[in-house]
Amino acid sequence: MGLYRRAREIDFRIAALPRLPAPQVAILADPGHFDVVDALNPHMLDERGELKRADRTKAREEWDALRAAIEDCDLRVIVLDAVAGQPDFVFCANTALPIPGAALHDGRPRAVPSRMSHPSRRGEVEPMVRALERLGVLVEPLSGPAERFEGTGDGLWHPGRRLLWAGVGPRTCDEAWEEIAARYELPLVRLGLVDPAFYHLDTCLALLAEDACLWHPPALEPAARELVEALGPRRIEADPREAREGLACNALAVGGRVLLPAGCPVTRARLEREGFEVREVDTAEFQKSGGSVFCMKLLLDVEAASPAQGFGS
Ligand code: ARG
Numbered sequence: 407m408g409l410y411r412r413a414r415e416i417d418f419r420i421a422a423l424p425r426l427p428a429p430q431v432a433i434l435a436d437p438g439h440f441d442v443v444d445a446l447n448p449h450m451l452d453e454r455g456e457l458k459r460a461d462r463t464k465a466r467e468e469w470d471a472l473r474a475a476i477e478d479c480d481l482r483v484i485v486l487d488a489v490a491g492q493p494d495f496v497f498c499a500n501t502a503l504p505i506p507g508a509a510l511h512d513g514r515p516r517a518v519p520s521r522m523s524h525p526s527r528r529g530e531v532e533p534m535v536r537a538l539e540r541l542g543v544l545v546e547p548l549s550g551p552a553e554r555f556e557g558t559g560d561g562l563w564h565p566g567r568r569l570l571w572a573g574v575g576p577r578t579c580d581e582a583w584e585e586i587a588a589r590y591e592l593p594l595v596r597l598g599l600v601d602p603a604f605y606h607l608d609t610c611l612a613l614l615a616e617d618a619c620l621w622h623p624p625a626l627e628p629a630a631r632e633l634v635e636a637l638g639p640r641r642i643e644a645d646p647r648e649a650r651e652g653l654a655c656n657a658l659a660v661g662g663r664v665l666l667p668a669g670c671p672v673t674r675a676r677l678e679r680e681g682f683e684v685r686e687v688d689t690a691e692f693q694k695s696g697g698s699v700f701c702m703k704l705l706l707d708v709e710a711a712s713p714a715q716g717f718g719s
Pocket residue numbers: 446447494497499500527558559606608609656695696697698701
């Protein structure tokens with residue numbers, strides 16, 4: 407086990423990997439300070455190269471509906487207070503990588519805090535670390551030379567199996583994954599990203615079920631595409647325009663249901679044809695910042711959860 411960089415290195419089958427329980431808790435961050443203030447990714451600029459403008463009232467309505475949709479998937483939602491001066495905290499998946507207790511020898515859930523690539527987002531990490539510690543999660547920062555690491559923006563757990571899909575690109579570097587693979591003795595599949603519009607792995611790959619994924623292959627290096635193909639989950643291709651303009655792959659799958667960014671009808675039809683129940687969630691305001699459903703929550707396994715107290719609403 408370790409870091410897998412090429413298809414020919416694969417020496418396991420996903421179905422033979424140890425099982426992981428489904429996450430039971432979703433941490434969300436209140437959108438009270440959400441805004442588009444600085445172009446951190448290409449989605450944040452319009453055709454004229456100007457910063458898009460977010461409608462804060464509409465953002466709140468969308469976020470409330472997203473929260474309800476996540477609760478409807480039988481996930482217990484914990485809401486963190488918004489942080490002044492951190493307009494992107496609402497994309498809280500980026501601030502840490504939880505390691506489920508069931509993936510570890512001693513069964514104790516851990517989390518690795520992010521090293522945000524943009525200095526303006528670094529203030530998001532501490533509030534998440536405090537919340538995780540209050541939930542009983544052991545927080546273990548990187549100690550090596552990794553310059554950038556953006557948590558569950560680039561690190562995606564395979565549903566139900568002890569395997570991490572690890573994106574390398576503008577937000578997460580190889581050194582981060584090398585340290586994590588070695589420290590936790592985890593199998594990691596390294597996928598290189600090639601297109602600035604798909605700057606996190608969660609913008610071009612969504613693991614939908616143990617045997618299925620939604621993806622946008624042109625955003626991945628050829629070696630990465632071969633890895634996904636070699637590991638063999640059923641691959642549903644997102645419509646290319648919907649992937650780029652509608653963040654179609656930033657979807658969240660829970661128990662056969664897919665929460666899909668609204669406005670991706672071609673991708674929706676493909677998912678339904680493969681037997682998924684699709685629920686569209688309007689995240690138009692947050693898409694002006696380059697994020698949607700998947701990155702607006704951090705999932706935790708149940709062992710980490712203790713009764714929520716004092717986390718704001
Ligand atoms: N504006 C944020 C950024 O560029 C959006 C992050 C969205 N996260 C994601 N995983 N897609 O950092």
